[in-house]
Amino acid sequence: MNTIRNILILTGLGCAVLIAILVSVITGPVDISLADILTGAINDKTKELILFDIRMPRAIAAALVGAGLACAGAAMQTLFRNDLADPYTLGTSAGGAVGVSLAIISGVAMLVPVAAFCGAIGSAFLVYILAAQKKRLSTGNLLLTGIAVSMFFSSVVSVCLVLSGKNMHQIMFWLMGGLWNTSWADIPLLLITLIPAGLLVLFSRDLNIMSCGEAETRTLGIDPEKTKLLLLGISAGITGLVVSVSGSIGFIGLVSPHIMRIITGPDHRVLIPASLGCGAFLLVCADTISRTWLGDLPVGIVTAFFGAPFFLMLIRRRTDL
Amino acid sequence: MKDTILEISDLSAGYEEKDILQEISLFIREKSFVGIIGPNGSGKSTFMQVLARSLPVRNGDIVLMGDSLQSWSFRDFGKIVGYVPQESDIKFRYPVYDVVMMGRNPHIERFRSPSAADHEAVQRALLQTGTVELARRPITDLSGGERQRVMIARVLAQDPVLLLLDEPFAHIDIHHQYELIRIIRETSRDKRAVIGVFHDINLAAAYCDQLVLMNDGKIRAFGKPEEVLTTSLLKEVFRISPVIDVNPTTGTPYVYVEEKWKETDAQNVHIHLISGGGTGTYLISLLSRSGYSLSCGVLAENDSDCLMARKYDIPTLTEPPFSRLSQETEEKLTELVKKADVVIVTSMPVGWGNYPNIRVLEQIDPHKILCILPSSGPSLPDFTSGVATDTIKRLLSNGAQKKSSPGELMEILQTTQIVNDYK
Known part of the structure; x- marks a missing residue:
């Protein structure tokens, strides 16, 4: 039966994420061996610090960020019935960027995460208000409004970049997305995203039906307006939280659901947790690569660099959606 | 006297500015099988969409089993009303079984899994529509006619009191067409009312208790097939020269269309x-x-x-x-x-x-x-x-x-x- 297959897939993904985190923790410019950790034979304070206070929280943060982006991406793709939808479709990325830019320009760099979260959520809310004029929410409208609002916010960010002077690199780094600043302090915030992610799984039957077309949702017992609003809100919330920690990291939220749909099929009961695992795994790997061999390049660059060709390959291979 | 399931009075509805449907009034009684016929653009599908609540009511009232249509919660609405739209474009590879199980959704509590009864209903629907052997195949791999049969299976699994069908047989071969309409009619005799948009007037005449003839967003005639299928009405609405005969297999009206060709001289x-x-x-x-x-x-x-x-x-x-x-x-x-x-x-x-x-x-x-x-x-x-x-x-x-x-x-x-x- 499929259930056994699905349990195997999910268990496998879980193990893969744990292994990736473990590998990430022992990989880096400073050489720390697995044996040292296991035997507790480290008496080097610096190594201990690198291991437990730098690499460990960073790998866990990468996993949680990747997980959040991927499950929000899966939900967005279904709600928009569009393969190109990702967590940033509602303008969350550009909105976050505006918040961050304004915070940095006004010299309150302390508030960057808060500004990012507010910008992201504010943008999603704005897109929703602008798109839903006549009581009913058309996803086509929403998608186009999202693009328009994103473009507008991008221009605002560009103006900020011009005005930012010596702070420009700070904004640039945020725009590219990265995890170099993460510490244990970020982990509780990121763990919160697992709650809305769990909610998405609880709504997976609704997502299944909505992915099959809008006409029959009402006669199948679903209020599409309310459900759409709720699930978009959940997805935007996850994205906002993630963006406030890591900036906008691209491709993870777009690619993970696509990969998993090929392996698990479209059923959201499996697809959402599987995407979550896949996103976590991919981002931990990407971050490890960037940190170890690419001089801590912003991980957003790495995901795009590897993600885009991989995605192209998927598109060329597919026979169906 | 049978109970009224649906009571529509002076309904108007449409897209954007224009009212496509105007002054629609209709009673649907339980256990009845009502066919809607009419030329393209006469508002048949729009009417079905309004009944399925995917298009809002502009004016007038629709009362479903005593309560206004809008006052029904969607969950309860889904237990009462099933709908097969004209086109369904499922683009994800759901197995047929899962698609049919979606019909049970209104009956399954949010935080529960499908019960044995739900699985039974799905099995029965698969059997009735001849789609058992398709159950494991992804819906995206099926032909248009097979998909349509799966959609009908889904609505049969849903087991609604009022069944709305929008040209359900457009792509279905003649064998399955008659098989399905027979099953749908049988189930309507048991418990449910069916409202179906039909392209094939003769099929509608053979199986429906009553016909609604629509034209220009209005109901032009409503009654038994022999009352609606008259030469003058068909000539006016469909702009054909009909010859109305008797279907030798069912005794119901059978409409031929005359070819118009005159020899000079x-x-x-x-x-x-x-x-x-x-x-x-x-x-x-x-x-x-x-x-x-x-x-x-x-x-x-x-x-x-x-x-x-x-x-x-x-x-x-x-x-x-x-x-x-x-x-x-x-x-x-x-x-x-x-x-x-x-x-x-x-x-x-x-x-x-x-x-x-x-x-x-x-x-x-x-x-x-x-x-x-x-x-x-x-x-x-x-x-x-x-x-x-x-x-x-x-x-x-x-x-x-x-x-x-x-x-x-x-x-x-x-x-x-x-x-x-x-x-």
Whole structure:
């Protein structure tokens, strides 16, 4: 039966994420061996610090960020019935960027995460208000409004970049997305995203039906307006939280659901947790690569660099959606 | 008296500024099967969308089982109303079984899994629609007709009190079409009302208790099939020239559409048709449609040829059934065949009663006689111990023409050579 297959897939993904985190923790410019950790034979304070206070929280943060982006991406793709939808479709990325830019320009760099979260959520809310004029929410409208609002916010960010002077690199780094600043302090915030992610799984039957077309949702017992609003809100919330920690990291939220749909099929009961695992795994790997061999390049660059060709390959291979 | 399930009064609805539906009022009683027919753009699908709540009501009221449509929670609404839209474009690879299980969604609590009863309902629906062997296949791999059957399976698994079907059989082959409509009708006899948009008027007439004829967003007629399918209504709404017959298998109205083609000069040509026992029905329709001035007879009053001739209002000589031709009628017939430009004889069964029909032909120019006979020989079902066959043989050897198919006959008539030759 499929259930056994699905349990195997999910268990496998879980193990893969744990292994990736473990590998990430022992990989880096400073050489720390697995044996040292296991035997507790480290008496080097610096190594201990690198291991437990730098690499460990960073790998866990990468996993949680990747997980959040991927499950929000899966939900967005279904709600928009569009393969190109990702967590940033509602303008969350550009909105976050505006918040961050304004915070940095006004010299309150302390508030960057808060500004990012507010910008992201504010943008999603704005897109929703602008798109839903006549009581009913058309996803086509929403998608186009999202693009328009994103473009507008991008221009605002560009103006900020011009005005930012010596702070420009700070904004640039945020725009590219990265995890170099993460510490244990970020982990509780990121763990919160697992709650809305769990909610998405609880709504997976609704997502299944909505992915099959809008006409029959009402006669199948679903209020599409309310459900759409709720699930978009959940997805935007996850994205906002993630963006406030890591900036906008691209491709993870777009690619993970696509990969998993090929392996698990479209059923959201499996697809959402599987995407979550896949996103976590991919981002931990990407971050490890960037940190170890690419001089801590912003991980957003790495995901795009590897993600885009991989995605192209998927598109060329597919026979169906 | 059956209970009213749906009560629609003075409804209007539409897209954007325009009201597509206007002044729609309708009662649907439980256990009834109502078909909606009408030309393209008459608002049939829009109407279904409003009933399925995917399009809002602009004006008027829809009351579903005593409560306003809008006041129903969607979960309860889904337990009562099932809908199969015209097109469903599932683009994800859900297995057929899972798609059918979606029909059970309104019956399953949010935080529960499908129960044994839900699985049973799905199994039954798969069986009824002949999709059991498709259950494990992804819906995206199926043909259009198979998909449509899965959609019907889903709505049967949903088990609603009111079933809305929007042209459910568009891509389905004729076997499954009849199988499915039979199942849907059976279930409507048990418990549910069905409202279906049908493209095939005759299918709708055969299976529906009542028909709604829509035109320009309004209900033009509502009633039993024989009340709605009238020549004048169909002519007005569909802009066709209908011939309304009786479906021989169901006794319900059956609508034919006449091809309009008139031969120039045809009205100047008088053809007399000698036939009987149903051998001339299509010729009567064909020749009168082509515009020939036609007369028939002598026919028995209950002969199907005679009924056809009456349908087209064609002058016909008749005799009571099973009686011999009277002297008087035979004289009238002789007059007719002498006046006619062409006389056509079909391979009708001949007995002593109607033999005079053939006998009179020996009095006229054999060249204007056309016999429609089987290609195997100059024979017809002869109950006169060969006398009639001998007469036909004599006519043929004196110059009467023999044709074996209506196609050949029409060719001759269309070239009008024969007509000019014998005028």
